[in-house]
Amino acid sequence: MTSFPSTKNNEFHFCNIQALRGLAVMLVLAFHVYAIETKYFSGHIIPDALGVIGTSGVDLFFVISGFVIVSISRDGCGNPASALEFMKHRVLRIYPLYWIYSLIVLSIMLISPRLVNASSGHRADILASLTLFPSVTLPLLLQGWTLTYEMFFYLVFAALLAFSSRRFLGALLAVWAVVTFALACWVRSEAMSHPALDVVSSPLVLEFIAGCASAMIWQRISRRASMPVFAVTVASIVVVALMIEGSSLDAIIQWRAAYFGVPSFLVVLSAILAERRFGFIAPASMQVLGDMSYSLYLSHILVISAVGRMWSWAFPAGPFFWGTLGAVAAAIALGWVSFRFVETPLLLASKRVFDKRPSMLKST
Template sequence: MSVERVDRATHQRGRGTTLGNIQALRGVAALIVVCAHVSGPDGFETRVFGSSWTWRSNLPANTGVDLFFVISGLIMVVTTWRVFDEPGSARRFLYRRITRIYPLYWIVNTAILLLFVLSPASVSFDDGNQTDILGSYLLLPHEGRLPVLVAWSLVYEMYFYLLFTLALTLGRRRFGWVMGAWTGLTLVLFLALGHSSNPYLSLVSSPLSLEFVLGVGIGYAVLRGWLFRPRLVLVVGIVSAVGVLALLAASGWAEFPSDLFRVLGPGLAAALLVYGAVGVEVSHGGTFPRPMQRLGDCSYSLYLIHVPALTLLAAVLAPMLPSGPLVHALTLVATPIFVVVGAYLCYRILERPLQEFFRRSLPGRRPARVASAPRRRGVPAPRDSRLRRWLARS
């Protein structure tokens, strides 16, 4: 059975993308972001205990988003490379991305808005800017916070998906030009505008987009079989990530000096991690422990619900818990476990059924048994059997 046929058959059985190490890194990224909202200046720990032991971990924990962005770039290339020039590929890609992001987000967004209407004091997303309700549902660029605090990163994700849809529409031969033009335009706008007060200009001029491009480059390298010493790269990535996190913790900064700093620091460290992790899986069959991969399965639910979950938990615990270092320490250990369990339930009850429903409704969905499509000119071919097997699951 050909790679293409295996891929289509596994997709029709609902398995989707099965990149073990990438799933594990997704879970790690989401859990890191949870830590940011436990330790933040107005986060869970401060609300419950009135002080924060972990405040220095707040800024380092925000780097989980940079890891997500790099992973997104990789996944988009790997999951579309066979069908890049097929009719309707852009439409199917955008449908999958929209139905992946919006339904669960709309449920969480609605729940937070309803809670705000019923009990404004229990929700804190008002930072002086008027909330654009329609814009929050559409994930449009915005000023200030959205009701779902982490949704600012989903605005970037949707921007990237639109750019990638354009690349699919223009075809594989122009893919490099689209990515190159996007990179160049982003840098020019960043140098010309800096940080713009206009939310749309701020989005298109942000260097954070370059983290997606790093992921795209890694994805293309994997498809070409350019896997240079992945174990060494993974070790270097881990050391680099630890070094960046330590630097941020020691700095005492309340925020990153600039978005460009994020790309050159956390972004590059994330790229090394992703390249090394994928390379180890493809070249040597090495994968992270299965519990980490399962955490990655529910990473989107964890990412969306952890802030409202922490907010509600703080409201319940603040008047109940006695003060004292032992209680403080035990609460810090138990809280992420509580949030992960809640995210897993959300994944099983809401996210996965929604994914299955929209996958079955995919326009132009093909039957499981189809003839193998010939390899098109310009489509990179896997260099070895292990890589072909890995791509068959992607």
């Protein structure tokens, strides 16, 4: 997922957006812990509603990604060199840590295939997994499917960055949204299916574009005009909560861009306005979770699956409360360790190797 420049006191750093990244990863963690409880435990600590709403963390991540990349890169519009620099740093940000966790899963798969990718028949396209190319099967690291979308976002945005001016970036993003919507309608009306086409035509692309839009419009919203934005944000969350109550996860996922994408856009916009117009800053603990969110996002399924399996073996009819608590605590702990001792050194090493000159994108 996209992160901000590391320098905290600059125009590109939004504390509340970093905190939202923390919220997003905790929602995803809750969603997957709920699934682990269902699979291994005799009951649930995670509420049923959170077991459904947790999937919205992915939608929030996509909106945040759109916001961040426009915030940090639109001054490079019309400059192919800036677009190449942007893509270089996206690749260095996404792939190295992802490869580490993917190779861990591959090792597990080689030893015991039944432990990996049950939803795809314990199969995986290894090349597609490592390249994040669309595939008919899920990646080795299940959550890698979202990174396939991220890389598609980055490729299209890099093209816009290379060949458009800052003045026309908004118009081109609007064209991209219209084309995506038209493709989505056409693909579904014709019942077509192909991994690459599914990504290109997915309504999830609209969430990314919505994030881009939030980065372009927030500065035009005054302190006074922020209040209606806050009200609409709260109303949208309440309305969606009422609409999805009692609905199956499959039914919700089909319309997730509407159910979760719209509130995510409003939440991101509200978070920016709260910080820049009212000086409200989210708790530091949430910002720390945001800092480590990529490591936590990539590692958490491995951790909670291991804890769930071991707990159910040791205590088949035991107190599942402690199993759930242990899974969450272990996931967060390993996420921090990964961030501190794996992700951060990897990023620093990649900058030393590949950064030959100063760039506004070099710390993204």
